Amino acid sequence: MDGMALLTIFVLSIFVGFEVVSKVSAVLHTPLMSGANAIHGIVVMGAIIVTGTAEDLLPLILGLLAVLLGAINLVGGFVVTDRMLEMFKPKKTVKAIEGDQA
Amino acid sequence: MGAVLATVVLFFSGIELLNLTLILIALAVGSVIGAIAARKVKMTAMPQLVALFNGVGGGAAALVAVVEYMVHGEADLLFLIFTVATVIIGAVAFSGSIVTYLKLQELMTSRPVVIPLGAPITILVAIATLAGGVWLVLDPQDWLLVALLALSLLFGVLFVLPVGGADVPIVISLLNAMTGLAVAASGYVLDNVLLLIAGTLVGASGTLLTTLMAKAMGRPLTSTLFGAFTAKATGAVGTGEDRPVRSGSANDVAIMLGFANKVILVPGYGLAVAQAQNTLRELAEMLTERGVEVDYAIHPVAGRMPGHMNVLLAEANVPYDQLKEMDEINPEFSSTDVVLVVGANDVVNPAARTDKTAPIYGMPILNVDAAQQVVFLKRSMRPGFAGIENAVLFDPKTTLLFGDAKDSLTKVVASLKNI
Numbered sequence: 001m002d003g004m005a006l007l008t009i010f011v012l013s014i015f016v017g018f019e020v021v022s023k024v025s026a027v028l029h030t031p032l033m034s035g036a037n038a039i040h041g042i043v044v045m046g047a048i049i050v051t052g053t054a055e056d057l058l059p060l061i062l063g064l065l066a067v068l069l070g071a072i073n074l075v076g077g078f079v080v081t082d083r084m085l086e087m088f089k090p091k092k093t094v095k096a097i098e099g100d101q102a
Numbered sequence: 103m104g105a106v107l108a109t110v111v112l113f114f115s116g117i118e119l120l121n122l123t124l125i126l127i128a129l130a131v132g133s134v135i136g137a138i139a140a141r142k143v144k145m146t147a148m149p150q151l152v153a154l155f156n157g158v159g160g161g162a163a164a165l166v167a168v169v170e171y172m173v174h175g176e177a178d179l180l181f182l183i184f185t186v187a188t189v190i191i192g193a194v195a196f197s198g199s200i201v202t203y204l205k206l207q208e209l210m211t212s213r214p215v216v217i218p219l220g221a222p223i224t225i226l227v228a229i230a231t232l233a234g235g236v237w238l239v240l241d242p243q244d245w246l247l248v249a250l251l252a253l254s255l256l257f258g259v260l261f262v263l264p265v266g267g268a269d270v271p272i273v274i275s276l277l278n279a280m281t282g283l284a285v286a287a288s289g290y291v292l293d294n295v296l297l298l299i300a301g302t303l304v305g306a307s308g309t310l311l312t313t314l315m316a317k318a319m320g321r322p323l324t325s326t327l328f329g330a331f332t333a334k335a336t337g338a339v340g341t342g343e344d345r346p347v348r349s350g351s352a353n354d355v356a357i358m359l360g361f362a363n364k365v366i367l368v369p370g371y372g373l374a375v376a377q378a379q380n381t382l383r384e385l386a387e388m389l390t391e392r393g394v395e396v397d398y399a400i401h402p403v404a405g406r407m408p409g410h411m412n413v414l415l416a417e418a419n420v421p422y423d424q425l426k427e428m429d430e431i432n433p434e435f436s437s438t439d440v441v442l443v444v445g446a447n448d449v450v451n452p453a454a455r456t457d458k459t460a461p462i463y464g465m466p467i468l469n470v471d472a473a474q475q476v477v478f479l480k481r482s483m484r485p486g487f488a489g490i491e492n493a494v495l496f497d498p499k500t501t502l503l504f505g506d507a508k509d510s511l512t513k514v515v516a517s518l519k520n521i
Contacts, residue, residue, distance in 0.1 A: 003180060006290060006298060013286075013299045017306025026318070026402060026427065029311065029409035034148075036307055037156050037278050040285045042300040043163045044129070046292050050169040051128075052119030059172040060121060064128040066165035071132025072139075073159035079140035080151060087145075087416040 031084040038077025044070030145417050146374040149406040150206035153274050156281050157199025163284040163301075164192030164251065170291050171247060182242060184290040186235040189247070190254045192284035195277045197258030202277065205262075205270055206406055212270070214461070215263040224260040231257050266461055271407045272315050272323070279308025311408075318402040319465050347483070350501040352513035355442075355477050358501070359385075359514070360521045362439035364395040366431065368468055369415065371405050372445020372481065376507035379418030382444060385515050386424070398424050399431040399441075399468050401449035428468060435472040443470060444479045445507045451492045460490050476500045479510045 024032050047070045051063030119125065136155070143151045167188035174181075204210045217223070231253040238246045265273050282304025289297030316323040359365055367386060373379060386396045398420065404411035412425060426434075435441065443450055450470045453460040470476050471494050478495060480502060494500055503510050 006293075006295070009295060009298055010286065010302050013302035014306040017303040017308075018310050020303070021307040021310045021314075026314075027409055027412045027425075029315075030148075030405075030407045030413050031409075033275055033278060033308075033311060033407065034152050036282070036304045036311075037152050037159070039300050040159050040163075040278075040282045040304045041155070042297060043159055043166060043285045043288060044132075046166045046285075046288050046294060046297050047162055048119070048125055048129070049292055049294070050166050050173065051121055051125050053173050054121065054169060056172075059169045060124070062165050062172075063169045064121075064124055066162040066169065067125055067128040068132040068135075069158040069165070070162035071129050072136035073155045073162060074136070075133040076136025076140040076151070077155045077159075079137050080143065080148060080155075083140065084145075084148070084413050087413060 028088070031081055031088075034077060034081040034084060038074060038081055041070055041072075041074025041077050044074050046070075145414055146371075146377075146406075147207070148413070149271065149274060149410060150203045152407070153199045153202040153206060153277070156274065156278050157196045157203065160192045160195025160199060160277070160281040160284055162192075163281065163288045164189050164196060164254075166288045167192065167291055168247065168251070170288075171242075179239065181291060182239045184287045186238050186250065188284050188287040188291055189250055190231060190235055191280050191287065193251055193254035194258040194261065195281040195284060197255040198262045198273070198277050198280075199258075201259050201262040202270055202273055212266075214266040217263065220260070220264060224257070227253060227257045227260055269319070271403055271410075272312060272319065274407065275308055275312040275315055276323075279305050279312060282306075282308050315403070315408050318408065347495055347502055348498070348500065350477075350503055352503060352510060353517045354501065355503050355510075356514045356517035356521060358440050358475060358477065359389060359394070359442065360392060360518050362394055364434075364438045364440075365389055366397050366399050366435065366438050366441045366470075366473070368399045368401075368441060368443040368446050368450060368470060369404065369411060370401075370444065370446020370449060371411075372447075372479075373507050374405065374411070374414045374445070376445065378444065378508035378511050379414055379420070381508055381511040381515065383415075383418050383420050385511055385518070386420070388515065388518055396424065397426050397431060397434070399428070400425050401428055401446070401468055402466075404446065404449055428466060432469050435469050438473040440475045440477060441470045441473040442477045442479070444511070447480075447492055448490065450494060451490060452494060453490055453492070462490060470494060471497065474499065478502045479507050480504060481506060 021032065044067060047063060047066035051060065051067055054060040054063045139151060167185045171185050205212050231250065234246060234250045234253055238250055262273055282301050284301070286298050286301030286305055289295065289301055313323060367382060369379070369382060373382060389396050398415065400411050402408055405414060415425060448462055450468050451462060452467065452471050454462045454465045454467045457463060476494060476497065476499060478500060482504065483495070495502065
């Protein structure tokens with residue numbers, strides 16, 4: 001893909017990023033930050049690609065380290081975000097039930 | 103999960119990968135470590151875990167760029183520019199996040215660390231890092247890449263060290279945005295649109311979030327980051343004067359609360375540390391049953407991350423409509439009989455309004471001093487995370503109940519039952 005297309009995608013992504021965050025209430029900022037943190041764990045994909053091209057020992061070791069760190073970021077980030085969001089969920093259902101009864 | 107797997111398969115189809123077994127092993131080990139750490143962490147310790155995850159993500163991005171440089175060597179100018187950018191930003195995010203983790207985990211002091219000549223050294227390192235980056239782009243050499251990596255790591259440490267504990271949440275957010283940008287840059291290096299989009303999204307949203315939070319703290323981002331450079335090293339520490347305070351028993355507190363018309367609870371990080379969220383909720387429920395009007399006042403930076411306290415109270419099943427944000431609750435304090443401050447200090451410290459030398463000066467606070475009576479549940483007279491003395495503690499209308507927040511609350515709840 002040429003540089004211009006990448007640049008276009010880059011700029012559009014910035015707008016989406018701004019747009020997404022400005023709509024989230026301050027109450028959910030911690031899960032939001034944690035979720036964003038998990039998203040950049042996608043770097044593990046890049047780590048896998050470069051490690052897949054490494055033929056010498058040193059790049060291989062560094063690449064594998066990158067895969068390891070990236071996987072920690074990605075999986076850990078999503079699990080902890082999920083745990084947090086889980087806490088906000090049940091109360092909504094409880095409230096909904098109470099609302100139904102009222 | 104199936105969708106994720108499909109994406110992964112599609113993503114790698116057509117790319118021939120060497121070392122597949124080793125990659126899968128590293129992937130599995132990393133996933134297990136990440137999942138276990140995320141499952142086991144207590145919600146109170148979650149901010150430092152997020153910082154740590156962020157750090158390893160930044161480190162991974164920097165390593166990706168380094169390996170890509172080693173494997174493909176000197177390519178065109180754009181490739182080199184983005185490689186350098188990834189290495190610098192990724193490494194800064196890595197070492198900065200590690201220091202943040204150490205601060206939050208209290209493995210090192212959470213106070214601003216001011217090293218002699220800190221500002222000039224930091225600026226020098228920053229200039230050297232940038233200069234090294236430019237040099238590497240113009241004249242790619244391996245030793246230069248190693249030097250650049252080391253300089254960036256050093257800069258990350260120097261950059262976070264002088265940041266005070268109360269400002270650490272903002273720094274986490276900023277480092278998060280930086281890792282996002284590093285990943286975006288690595289997407290450019292690898293010509294990979296997925297990394298570019300994901301990284302940019304995080305970079306942009308993280309930057310916005312950082313500015314929002316700095317605004318919630320009531321001062322520009324620059325003063326958060328560079329404030330400690332200008333402040334006197336001793337200015338932040340409490341003076342430890344022997345002014346008299348009034349301490350009361352759990353019974354006194356129960357009587358005050360039980361016969362009040364309106365009570366506002368101000369939970370702070372100390373509440374979470376003592377794992378007293380459930381006991382506080384129990385107290386609030388009892389008071390409500392007695393016909394007392396009860397609200398929770400949540401400061402935007404209560405806890406160790408923006409919105410952290412909301413997560414902690416949600417964990418304890420506190421009803422959502424009782425949680426009031428600062429702007430909503432501040433006008434209410436003057437008509438409130440009793441404010442119960444549990445394990446919070448800096449966010450109710452009027453020094454933020456009055457004392458220009460205080461490190462928290464300008465931060466919007468909960469105006470608990472406007473209430474008729476204030477009760478502090480505290481472990482000791484030790485100043486809060488930011489290390490400043492709180493004048494409300496010495497106010498004649500203030501009662502202190504010393505002890506672990508959970509024990510104290512349990513006693514108050516027990517006394518309240520007998521009234």
